[in-house]
Amino acid sequence: MNCDHCEKPAVVHEVHIRNGAVSEVHLCIEHAREAGKLSEASASDLASLAGALATERSEAECPESEACETAAPRERSIGRTGMVCRHCGLAFHQLRQGGVLGCPQCYEQFGATLGQIIERAQAGGIHHVGKAPRRGGARVDLVAIRQRLMRELEQAVAAEQYERAAKLRDRILALPPPAGLSRSGAVDGGAGSQT
Amino acid sequence: MPGESLAGIRAGGAWLTDDGPDADVVASTRVRLARNLAGFPFVSRASEAQRREIVALLRRVAMPADVASRLTWVELERTPMRDRQLLVERRLISRQLAEGDAPRAVAFTPEHSASVMVNEEDHIRLQAMLPGLRLEEAHRRADAIDDAIEACVDYAFDRRWGYLTACPTNVGCGIRVSVMVHVPALRITNEIERVRRAARDLNLAIRGFDGEGTEGAGDFFQVSNQVTLGFCEEDLIEQFRSSVVPRLVEYERQARRLLVRQSPAALDDRLHRALAVLRSARLLGGEEALKLLSRVRMGILMGRLRDVDLAVVNGLFMRLQPGHLCAAAGRDLGAEELREQRASVARSAFDGCARA
Numbered sequence: 001m002n003c004d005h006c007e008k009p010a011v012v013h014e015v016h017i018r019n020g021a022v023s024e025v026h027l028c029i030e031h032a033r034e035a036g037k038l039s040e041a042s043a044s045d046l047a048s049l050a051g052a053l054a055t056e057r058s059e060a061e062c063p064e065s066e067a068c069e070t071a072a073p074r075e076r077s078i079g080r081t082g083m084v085c086r087h088c089g090l091a092f093h094q095l096r097q098g099g100v101l102g103c104p105q106c107y108e109q110f111g112a113t114l115g116q117i118i119e120r121a122q123a124g125g126i127h128h129v130g131k132a133p134r135r136g137g138a139r140v141d142l143v144a145i146r147q148r149l150m151r152e153l154e155q156a157v158a159a160e161q162y163e164r165a166a167k168l169r170d171r172i173l174a175l176p177p178p179a180g181l182s183r184s185g186a187v188d189g190g191a192g193s194q195t
Numbered sequence: 196m197p198g199e200s201l202a203g204i205r206a207g208g209a210w211l212t213d214d215g216p217d218a219d220v221v222a223s224t225r226v227r228l229a230r231n232l233a234g235f236p237f238v239s240r241a242s243e244a245q246r247r248e249i250v251a252l253l254r255r256v257a258m259p260a261d262v263a264s265r266l267t268w269v270e271l272e273r274t275p276m277r278d279r280q281l282l283v284e285r286r287l288i289s290r291q292l293a294e295g296d297a298p299r300a301v302a303f304t305p306e307h308s309a310s311v312m313v314n315e316e317d318h319i320r321l322q323a324m325l326p327g328l329r330l331e332e333a334h335r336r337a338d339a340i341d342d343a344i345e346a347c348v349d350y351a352f353d354r355r356w357g358y359l360t361a362c363p364t365n366v367g368c369g370i371r372v373s374v375m376v377h378v379p380a381l382r383i384t385n386e387i388e389r390v391r392r393a394a395r396d397l398n399l400a401i402r403g404f405d406g407e408g409t410e411g412a413g414d415f416f417q418v419s420n421q422v423t424l425g426f427c428e429e430d431l432i433e434q435f436r437s438s439v440v441p442r443l444v445e446y447e448r449q450a451r452r453l454l455v456r457q458s459p460a461a462l463d464d465r466l467h468r469a470l471a472v473l474r475s476a477r478l479l480g481g482e483e484a485l486k487l488l489s490r491v492r493m494g495i496l497m498g499r500l501r502d503v504d505l506a507v508v509n510g511l512f513m514r515l516q517p518g519h520l521c522a523a524a525g526r527d528l529g530a531e532e533l534r535e536q537r538a539s540v541a542r543s544a545f546d547g548c549a550r551a
Binding site: 087088089090098099100101102103104107108114117118121122123124125126127128129130131132133134135171 | 233235236237239240341345354358359361362363364370421422424425426430
């Protein structure tokens with residue numbers, strides 16, 4: 001999708017709904033900055049979430065069809081995915097309005113669509129690296145973290161961001177070895193500072 | 196319990212008058228963790244009965260915990276607004292938790308440097324606060340409370356997303372690291388915008404004295420992390436310790452040095468006038484008091500107001516707020532009475548300090 005004002009790819013997308021009329025705005029970096037969209041979007045975490053939610057595209061499909069129910073066609077026509085959490089009954093559009101999820105299961109129920117929103121709101125973070133509860137044997141998935149960090153490292157090298165690449169390399173080296181998977185409790189992913 | 200809570204609130208809060216490392220610029224450090232219980236909907240979708248169950252469950256958990264052997268537990272539903280206001284001003288609860296009428300509670304330590312809010316946006320919002328820049332220690336304390344609670348309940352946790360929170364902006368570590376910085380010189384030299392921009396570039400949120408939802412209007416503002424996923428707690432704290440805070444502190448110190456270089460007489464005039472008004476005024480508005488205290492605090496920390504006790508000034512930031520003024524008067528005060536009471540409390544506080 002290109003910018004409304006030039007041929008560059010749009011990075012800021014907004015859906016405005018006013019008195020039932022829907023309009024969309026798509027802007028490239030330069031035009032977004034000019035329109036003051038970028039500084040607003042980073043002004044607070046709520047604003048950045050709202051920005052991420054607003055950019056959610058209507059073509060986003062429900063990832064696990066069994067886990068979802070399709071809402072009324074009218075809902076779809078104004079560019080909202082019609083997913084509803086089976087556990088708490090929260091509809092996806094309610095998340096957009098209120099900014100909060102209904103229950104822990106919402107994370108699984110809204111699947112990849114929510115994942116994309118989180119990634120944007122979390123500046124690219126897609127996987128938890130940090131403390132985990134000791135009860136219930138909860139453990140952070142080290143293999144996935146390693147894969148994720150390796151991918152980021154490749155991207156950083158490709159983009160010639162060597163300082164960032166060095167940091168990522170250090171974090172990969174600091175991860176416990178595969179045998180450490182049997183270690184219970186928290187995984188830090190940092191410089192082994194957690195006890 | 197309201198009577199008991201009021202007494203507890205008045206007695207504590209010593210941490211608010213102390214100072215700590217880099218206290219000339221960093222007023223305080225706070226680490227907050229968001230947690231939710233498995234098996235319940237998040238607060239916004241929980242029924243009244245479920246919210247009540249969560250409060251009861253956490254009360255059983257919180258009260259006997261080792262780290263919190265002498266906790267005060269306040270059920271806010273049954274607490275008058277005046278006391279809730281006092282808790283907000285002590286930063287033990289958020290404004291959001293103070294308002295509303297659903298079952299909710301707070302537990303806090305005697306010195307008021309840590310609290311556990313129940314049924315705020317998440318089931319559990321626990322926080323540790325310390326004067327000055329003490330990130331690791333604040334984190335250690337919050338972490339210990341978290342461990343104590345976690346030993347008794349099952350948290351909503353996912354291997355990929357980490358601690359599941361009502362708002363996806365907190366998911367992952369659920370951690371919010373905040374430092375309250377005092378930057379009057381940057382405001383006087385009109386450089387505050389530069390700082391705001393620098394903070395935003397680092398993916399940080401900036402808020403005013405009152406925290407969430409307020410802009411940094413006065414000489415204080417709060418800087419906190421926005422990202423909670425993809426970094427471990429130590430990395431997020433390290434980012435603050437090694438890059439964000441030193442830069443802010445240096446900006447402010449540079450601005451203070453500049454004020455001295457430009458015109459020491461103009462600076463001293465500003466500082467002494469602020470002190471003189473606090474010592475003599477008969478009516479004081481809230482914002483005005485905040486501004487004057489801010490200047491006096493800077494004057495003391497720059498070594499230019501030598502005969503004023505920093506602890507007195509730090510204490511007044513808290514004691515001149517409406518809830519504290521009403522508590523001191525023992526009744527609700529109207530707007531004009533508040534101004535009079537504020538001036539009176541300020542005058543008597545400075546009477547105890549030796550005069551220059």
